[in-house]
Amino acid sequence: MGFPGTWMTESESVVYRVVPKCACSTIGQILYYSDHGEFYDGDIHDATTGLHKWSREDSQNLINANVKTHQAYAFTCVRNPYTRILSSFFDKICGIQRNGNRYRGNLVPMLVQKYGIEVGGDDGKGEFDQIASFRRFLLFARDTIRWRKPMDPDIHWSATSGHVSTFICNGGRYDKIIWTEKFNEGMSEVLGKIDTRHEVKLAEIPRFNESEGHGPKRAHPVEDYFDDLSMHLVYEMYKRDFDVFKYDPADPSNKMPVAEIDLDEVHAKLGE
Known part of the structure; x- marks a missing residue:
C-alpha cells in the first residue's frame, strides 16, 4: 500500500x-x-x-x-467537516475546473439528472437555490460513502x-x-x-487557494446550509473526523476546534 x-x-x-x-x-x-x-x-x-x-x-x-x-x-x-464538504460542493460540483471543463466529466450531469441538483448553468454563473442543491449533494455524498453508489467516494x-x-x-x-x-x-x-x-x-506567504474562483460565491452563512437532516448526514459521514480532530458536530456555525487534538488517540483510533 x-x-x-x-x-x-x-x-x-x-x-x-x-x-x-x-x-x-x-x-x-x-x-x-x-x-x-x-x-x-x-x-x-x-x-x-x-x-x-x-x-x-x-x-x-x-x-x-x-x-x-x-x-x-x-x-x-x-x-x-461542515466547511470542508461545503467547499467541495462549490469547487468540484458547481465550479468549472482549471481545464475549462466540469469536474470528472459526466459527474455533474449525472447529479443533475439523478439528484435534481442545480449548479448555476453551463458556466456555473447563473442564479440557483444553493441551499436546496447542496442538501441534495449531501445525499449523494452519503450514498458514495456508505454504499459506494453510484460511485466510490471522491477524495x-x-x-x-x-x-x-x-x-x-x-x-x-x-x-x-x-x-x-x-x-x-x-x-x-x-x-x-x-x-x-x-x-x-x-x-x-500568500494563500494558494487553487479552487478560488472555480465556482459561485457562497451566498449564505455556513449554518444556513445545514438543517437537522443535513447535520445528521454530515455526522453519519464524518463522525470520526469530529471525534478525533475535535470539531463540534452540534454547531455548524462554529468552525473552530473545541479541544486539543490528542495524537495518541489519533494513532490508536485511526491505526486500527
Whole structure:
C-alpha cells in the first residue's frame, strides 16, 4: 500500500500527508519554497519535480525509507467537516475546473439528472437555490460513502480521517496535526521543528487557494446550509473526523476546534 498522498521535501526535512480541501496548495508551496527559495510556478499539485510525491515512482523508495524509520518530522492538516464538504460542493460540483471543463466529466450531469441538483448553468454563473442543491449533494455524498453508489467516494469529500489513517496504518507516525482554522499557528510550530534551506516567513506567504474562483460565491452563512437532516448526514459521514480532530458536530456555525487534538488517540483510533 505504501504512503499514498504523501509529499516530502527533496532535502527530506519534512513529510506531509496531503488531505484534499485542507490548505494543501498552500502547504505544498511552503514546502517547495523551504527547499528552493521560490514558489512553484503553477498549481503545486501539477509539480513533477522539486518535491517528492508518492505519485512519482522515483520518490516512493525515498518516502518509504524516511517514513518507516521516522527520520523526518511528519504532519498533516485537517478541517471542520461542515466547511470542508461545503467547499467541495462549490469547487468540484458547481465550479468549472482549471481545464475549462466540469469536474470528472459526466459527474455533474449525472447529479443533475439523478439528484435534481442545480449548479448555476453551463458556466456555473447563473442564479440557483444553493441551499436546496447542496442538501441534495449531501445525499449523494452519503450514498458514495456508505454504499459506494453510484460511485466510490471522491477524495474531496471522503472522510479526512480516512486520508490521515493510511499513513498510520502503513507504518507512519505523525508529530503534529494542524487545523486549517488555526493555520498560521500550526504551520509556525511545524516550521519551528525543522531545518529549512530557505527561511519561510509565514506572515508573507500568500494563500494558494487553487479552487478560488472555480465556482459561485457562497451566498449564505455556513449554518444556513445545514438543517437537522443535513447535520445528521454530515455526522453519519464524518463522525470520526469530529471525534478525533475535535470539531463540534452540534454547531455548524462554529468552525473552530473545541479541544486539543490528542495524537495518541489519533494513532490508536485511526491505526486500527
